[in-house]
Amino acid sequence: MGMRTLQRRETIKGWSISSVYLAYTAIFWGYPFVWLFILALSRWNFLTPRRFVWFDNFIRMVTDDVFWQVVFNTFNFMLYFIPMVLGIALLFAIALTKIKFFKTFFILAFLVANVSSGVAYSIIFSNLFAINGPLNRLTYNLFGKTIPWFSEPQLALFAIAMMVTWKFIGYYGLILYSGLQVIPRSLYESAELDGATKWVKFRKITLPLLNPSLVMVLILSIVLTFGIFTEPFIITGGGPMRRTLTFQMLIYTTAFQRLDPGYASTLAMATALLTFGCVFLTRKLIEREVSFV
Amino acid sequence: MKRLVLVIAVLTVSLLLLGQVELVFWTAPNPLQEEFWKETVDQWHQENPDIRIKWSTIPAAASSEEAILIAIASNQAPDICTNIMSGFAAQLIGAGQLVPLETFPDFWDLVDTREMREIIEGWKFDGSYYVFPIYSNPMMMWWRKDLLESVGFDRAPRTYSEVYEFSKAYSHGLERFGMQVIMGRNWWDRWFDFITYYYAASGGKPYLDVERGRATFDDEYGLEVAKFIDTMFREKWTAADLGANPFYMGVIGGTIMGPWEINWAKTQFPDIYNNIIVAPPPVPDSYPEDAPINTFADTKGLVMFAHSPHKEEAWEFIKWVYSNIENDKRWVEITNMPPARGDLGTHAIFSSFMAEDPVFAEYAKYIPYAIPPALTEQYVDVQDMMTQYLVEPLMYGRATPENALSNAATRIRRILW
Known part of the structure; x- marks a missing residue:
């Protein structure tokens, strides 16, 4: 009997504690999530009654040139962004393990980029890359040429990739740095006894044991790629020739300027599925079980 | 006895409240405009105690349009609202959300009072x-007087040829360019470049025929504008990415600006502000010298929502605000934005203001010649197409002016159709 009341009391306690979270999730996550599906199957303009059109929006999407352009842009962007951010963040992390003084200062200095306003640094970068900006002055003085940073599609994507990389080196570097910290020193010492070179140690010990952190950074940067908005919105407006248009820009203008939340929801679902697909693939291909014993 | 008095008092107050009409009124979330409306609404309440105005700014959201849409979708929309731009108005009209204002008998009287x-x-x-x-x-050209004079110009260039002449003299490698021709690559930038130039070149012809679903800018005037953009880029008298504030840095001699720039320029670059010439946008060489030049009007208006149960009262309020010229005077003083009045440049009540600020006076002069954008629901797509098939190909030299113009017109026809 006493056992039973205790159990009941525990149940009540448990539910009442988790109910706050459950209610929150139901309202702010569950409800919009259900609406996303309803909207994706509807034609609506916020103002006149909504009507079901079933899969019209999906059919429209697969035949929409702009959608495929954005898919292409996103992968094109990843091609520049991921190797760049991964490489430089790794270098930053390794450098952190080497330096002895002012470590916190360096970490903070790189993290400042991560917390600064997207609008503000976009304006600074657009000055940096401007036709009369410092970069073009330099190349003009040295080689008599200017680089059309935001007028050439590949260069524009590359320039935006550089900006985003700059913003995330500190954050990703810190994740990799903590990954480096947990690799036991003893492994390196025994490898040294066996006469391993620096490169062998890096390839055979550091890289495999860093796998969990690397996968995390990789996944974060993939998810980030699908969410880019501010930099192209401020600097290129999606141009030249729609080559820097991103999913978030397309979804935003479709929902609130073209007044087509149904199609915007369809696009949002596609974006989510693509993101999930990329993350899944990355984990399948790259993630390894790691143990330090 | 005490209790009876209390009951009577409560009854009278509630009766008064019941008899009272409450209008929900939203205005732009802009501190200067808020200042104007706060005073105005207070004054209305003093004079009209039976119609309460529940005034607030448009709720915070990414944009006013977004906030209003959400309010309508959730049945929370106001009775009247300001800050409505043309394209959004077209969308609201298309959905049957707005009241046609000429249905009020004294609509035209109000229009005439304001010479509108x-x-x-x-x-x-x-x-x-x-x-x-x-x-x-009105969108106007700002020219740097000092820079014009440095190459022997004593007035602002009026025609394309004069712009070329100045640009040729002033441009120098990467350092200096004649003028900023294209304002950016976002869809809304087309208001401030191609559409502005087209209105100027064509004497104010509409660039779309919304009813017949056609683009009308594919004509001789459109071609003149396209050739102008093309020439400026091919000759390197302008460039795509000019950095921030090129006008104040002396990178360009002239650019298109709206009157919202006045207050900012005054405080940030006072020396340069006192050194500018405000002029209408450039026109083709064949444009008659004595004819007024049209330009684009970045304009916002007030609408009444069809669901409002108090349309008559709402109209009374609108009339009360806009038939009193003192309110317009106060509006100018507080917001520095030209009220939509045909007599702004001529009426004595504004003359002290005009004398004080010649830049503002120049803007006021062009209000009768400033034309709002086409009222189309598809404004985003239309201007996206202008960017992609007309302006960008001309910037990068990937199409002839003729081809760019007809490509863009074809694409836009497909959207409007």
């Missing part, structure tokens, strides 16, 4: 007027 007949024509939709324009920002 010409201005309001730009807001005609299917023969009705759903938007009451509040302010009208």
